[in-house]
Amino acid sequence: MKKIWLLISALIFIIIGVFGFIFLPYFNFNVDSQQLEKSFSSFGEQIYFSGRGEDGRIIPYNYGPNWLRMHGGGCSACHGDNGEGGLPLMMSNTEASSITWESLTEEEHMEGEDQEEHPPYDKSTIKRAIKDGLDPAGEPLDNIMPRWQMNKEELDAIVIFLKDLD
Numbered sequence: 108m109k110k111i112w113l114l115i116s117a118l119i120f121i122i123i124g125v126f127g128f129i130f131l132p133y134f135n136f137n138v139d140s141q142q143l144e145k146s147f148s149s150f151g152e153q154i155y156f157s158g159r160g161e162d163g164r165i166i167p168y169n170y171g172p173n174w175l176r177m178h179g180g181g182c183s184a185c186h187g188d189n190g191e192g193g194l195p196l197m198m199s200n201t202e203a204s205s206i207t208w209e210s211l212t213e214e215e216h217m218e219g220e221d222q223e224e225h226p227p228y229d230k231s232t233i234k235r236a237i238k239d240g241l242d243p244a245g246e247p248l249d250n251i252m253p254r255w256q257m258n259k260e261e262l263d264a265i266v267i268f269l270k271d272l273d
């Protein structure tokens with residue numbers, strides 16, 4: 108009879124596991140912000156990898172794909188761990204560009220192949236791209252790039268992080 112109970116408890120654990128997996132994105136809203144900070148070596152790194160800003164809040168954004176809303180995530184979800192871009196993006200045929208400081212600020216910075224050429228980025232146009240989705244020429248970026256509603260501290264931190272990415 109012991110075996111039956113073993114089987115039943117195994118089943119219960121599997122069910123809890125499956126439920127947990129499905130609802131994880133919904134339970135994920137409140138994180139311990141101090142715990143979160145500890146897992147990254149800087150505030151900018153936290154934003155880059157988790158999409159969470161001050162006090163662990165999920166940084167709100169406009170546009171961007173639905174899967175990002177479901178699963179959460181930061182810049183690394185599209186631009187890669189090193190900002191190199193080029194990852195295949197779900198439900199899109201646009202590529203996330205390289206956003207290392209070097210490639211953003213070099214003369215011939217190009218976005219996707221079908222994009223117009225534009226002047227190189229500087230600190231303030233990078234911030235504008237992140238917030239308002241405009242390239243240095245003032246042209247809108249693809250809608251898959253979220254428009255992040257960051258506050259000043261968050262913007263400063265992410266720019267410092269991008270500078271260190273090279």
Ligand code: HEC
Nearest residue numbers: 181182184185201202203204218219236242248249251252
């Ligand atoms: C859902 C995918 C996605 C996420 C998440 C994302 N980006 Fe992007 N990003 C893109 C795509 C795609 C482009 C290229 C848009 C284009 O070429 O029009 C882009 C372009 C950019 C650009 C302009 C580069 C250029 O080539 O003109 C910057 C700067 C940038 N992203 C920074 C960020 C930062 C910082 C974050 C995190 C806070 C972030 N992105 C998160 C998809 C994403």
